[in-house]
Amino acid sequence: MTTRMFGQSITRREDPRLVTGAGAYLDDLAPGVLAAAFVRSPHAHARIRDIDVAGTLDVPGVVAVWTHEDLPGAAAERLPMLLPHPSISSPHTGFALARDHVNHVGEPVAMVVAENRYIAEDACGRIEVDYELLPPVVGLPAAREAARAVHDETPDNVAAHHVQTVGDAAAAIDSAPHVLDLELEIERSACIPMEGKGVIARWNSEDRTMVVHSSTQTSTGLRAALAAKLGLALTDIEVITPDVGGAFGVKINHPWPEEVAVACAARALSTTVKWTEDRREHFISSAHERGQLQRVRVGFDDSGRIRGLDVQFWHDNGAYLPYGVICPLNTSTHVLGPYLVPDYRVEFWSMYTNTVIVTPYRGAGRPQGVYIMERTMDAIAERLGMDRTEVRMNNFVREFPHPLGVIMQDGAEGVLDSGDYVASMDKLRALVGWEDFVEFREQARAEGRRVGIGVACYVESTGAGPYEGGHIEVETSGRVNVFTGLTTQGQAHATVFAQIVADELGVPIDQVHVTTGDTRKMAYSVGTWGSRGAVMSGNAVHLAARKVKEKALAIAGDNLEVDPGDLEIVDGTVRVKGDPSASMPLSAVSVLSNPLRYAFDESAKAATQFARPPAPGAPPVTPGRAPGLEDQDFFSPVRSTFASGMHAAIVETDPDTADIRILRYCVVHDCGPMINPLVVEGQVHGGVAQGVGGALYERMAYDDMGQLLNASFMDFLMPFASEVPHIETDHLETPSPLNPLGIKGAGEAGTIPGTAVIAAAIEDAEGIPIRRMPISPSELWQLRRETADAPAPAAR
Amino acid sequence: MSSEPTSTVRLSVNGVDRTVDVPDRQLLSDALRHTLGLTGTHVGCEHGVCGACTVQLDGRPVRSCLMFAASAEGHEITTVEGLGNGPDDPGPVQQAFIDCHGLQCGFCTPGFVTTIDAYVRENPDPSEEEAREAISGNLCRCTGYQNIVRSVCRAAELVPEREEDA
């Protein structure tokens, strides 16, 4: 038996291409085609009086200029509200090109198509837009105050309002021995993948079809959306996702305005048009996330056990709501974490502001929920004078499945399907040396240094439906092609899906070739988001491989004249169990699976009618069995599976400069059985780096007029290697009962507790409650000054 | 057609002498990608911070987005394509990234490869701390850098091995 590939830390099969410069990202494709550039609103809130494009006409190399009035049919209508939800009272979406209003700096107003991007930008500079300025609504306080409205039809700026209750939180809190109130705040950040968005639309005027390449997280979603916008039959448009330079959520929204406008232009001009988003565009016209104001009231007993929890929060959704309320829903349902909360009430308001739209960013609202609960846990421990890990232990859910009583973002009730939070905490305490920290703190203090430790726990609903599919075909060469519809942005799908298929089909992994995100190959798919790739497509290709294997055994059984149940496939060869001499290679089975009339090569000759006549009276293709050694299957789970984990951080804060340094960062992570531990570790590392960025460096600095002041890598402080700590990891592998492979999602986990754990560690170092994140040295210094009493490090 | 000022530039790219006509304002990054078809050099910010576009200019890493192609006259440029022989025969720094899972989406990787290739030639035995410092001018949003640090140390092993073999 060959080594099982599942669980092996094999190196990635996509890497040789990517490390040698042979990757094919969006802007690498279609060299020399026409380039689009956009005129974007310089104002956060304004009425468009007039757009004068006359100045572009004498710019050599300009091909076309588009404004809203040039958009045909449905393309001129508002962009879709992708995720309707009963809580949404006031759904507003924008246009592909602004019609009469602009609601954030960066909103596209006009598009120039030219010979190249340089010239397109020249022409953009010559388009004059006459704006009547309106006062902007910037920030949640202004949105809540509602002295001004983003959208006239929504005077209170409330896009959505939602309440969920489990039991009677108010009564439980009132009757609890202890009650605490917390006001919390978390600022905006954003995904900021290294490659921005981009789209290439190619119109074939001969057969009136379109092929679109997009740096998207959903080929199938974009295909359907563009078909609707362009009035095309679905069969007349295909969407292919090439190599994608990171996404982290921002590329799941669709169609982006630019995708619609560029597709329209390509059809109208009967040509190919490319738009490659530049960095400034990405900052001011893609999407942000995270900004919330939060209010917590918790009742608990003497051992720190929560009796009741009441949470209210306000979520800044920016100018429009194309992606619905996924983020605040996730916040509201992930507050509960790994804890038993008998009575819970959560209420949120999703608010319009004149800023860039808000769509999921790695974690998608979950980091804010964890921040709420973990700040609360620390406050409880502080109040009771208890060890912070002990308070958490006292609250852990210990029996599974554990229904949460709240409805998740996929419409199903959340149920903690499996986990071992006590074991995770034991591992984390051992990894970070929780007990030894007291001594370390004393040593540091003797040297005039200030250090602190923090811990944060989370659960994450992963692998949401509705479904993904896998289609597998075995070529007559023995090459195995695996198609799944979701897209890839660095998650090693070409490796881990191949591992799964190699195991199930019994073939060497180097025979397995995975294609993702191509609607020509797999038209049924949802997309890559919410830590679902491995769970959804992993299980789908596993099921598909099983079907192909069954088909292979049946065909081989016919030919070897043995019961398929007595056959196995090892190393690409079908053989009789216990009698390796009776065997045939899978390539031969593939030949047999497809009876041929024409012999175009040697292997085809073996499948022709005289070489292999059917049994007398039987048709060449066995009834019920389609030609070709291929099949597909779909995986559709009843509900999401919950991954979990715990992070601990040790920080040092400079007593004078208030500089904050992370000395150690420890992760215990449980995503069930790991398909490829190397890849899981990588996901954790990357997630932690984004968590650290969100806690200490990144924010979206808007001024009162809605101008984003840090729309560059100079001022948006994405961490370099020098800012990210070495990450120490340990793993649990608690299987999920919800899917055949027992796996859980791993993509977002590393990011989710980042803000909470760093806040906890700084609070511990400083003895000052940390209620607002991210935090900079300047802000920490200010906090120290505002704290009336001397900021002696907290004694624990 | 546009009528903007152009220059004829002679330069060496990955050891091959090239002569190209470029608009005066064309960035070296765009000339490499669009005029010479070397799309391995990626563009991540066009203001010199992210490092994705880093190429070697006469052996030293520079940002190709902060240089005009016309200014490269007479210089030797090495891109990520020039530091290996393609997917079937990656160079030592490229192999180090494969070995250490030093990349995820791969978009920033070419800038790291060109930076690290020059670094390990000057610093053949970096400590982990030095390796981290060496890559602290390039942004990566996927990996958290930990496996890129490992890749630097691995590259420092592989580069001399390959040169001995050669």
Add this chain to the structure above:
Amino acid sequence: MKPAPFTLHRPRTLAAALELLAELGPDAKVLAGGQSLVPVLNMRLAAPAHLVDITALPDVDRVESSGAGVTVGALATHRAVEHDAGAHEHQPLLRQALTHVAHPAIRNRGTVVGSLAHADPNGEMPMILALTEGHVRAVSSRGEREIPAAELFVGPLETCLEPDEILVSATFGAAGAGARTGFDELARRSGDYALAGVGMVLATDGDGAAETITGLSAGFVSVTDLPERLVLDEHVAGTPTAEAREVAEAVAAAVREHIDPIDDIHATADYRRHLAGVIARRTFTRLARTNDRPRTQEAHA
């Protein structure tokens, strides 16, 4: 983010470059390493009709050091100066500060003289020119002049240079016998512009326990409008180095009093003022207590 059109000139001689600048006037900008200028062009915050690329000029990349100072040619890169042994021997502040200038890939292309012409009060090079009372040599078709640091910088990102002038070299003052230099800064990320930075030159007399401070001057990054030199002798002169700690707070207070930081998205003015004081105190005490040979000691807290 692509630059607006321009004509790029790449003269092969200084005379040709000067002729071009004289002819083109204010429509032209000098391009050397371009590490500050090109981002501005890419963002279309400036759109000169002509660039005069001086990187093909011969013989202006030299670094020459002596007791009189360190003279850096127009095309000497940050890296070249950082790695130049003579420059380090005669003015260690250069290497001490250069390691904080962005990242190696920027220093490989960026030039020290270009940083001076850019005149960014957040930059380390202008600070050192001011602190060491250096000067630059500006040449035009009209002639040549030597401009002291104190006259060169007239505002944030503003120099007294005329559009037809090229800075062909800069001379940083030497550290001098018995002087110790140090630089430190705090930036949000490594390589970022500093929240605050302080360079210092400490002069001493005598040896061992008898060593006495004779003078102290400081220059600042990111907390003043202009690169400048602050003389702090009155707070320290005559103090034995062994007792430097006693006067360190006076040094910090004088720094806080002198500087004029502003609020921005990364830090408040109050914080920057406080931070500059802390860095000044730490740098001063570190310089005073060091027993290393003055010219080789590195500056890290």
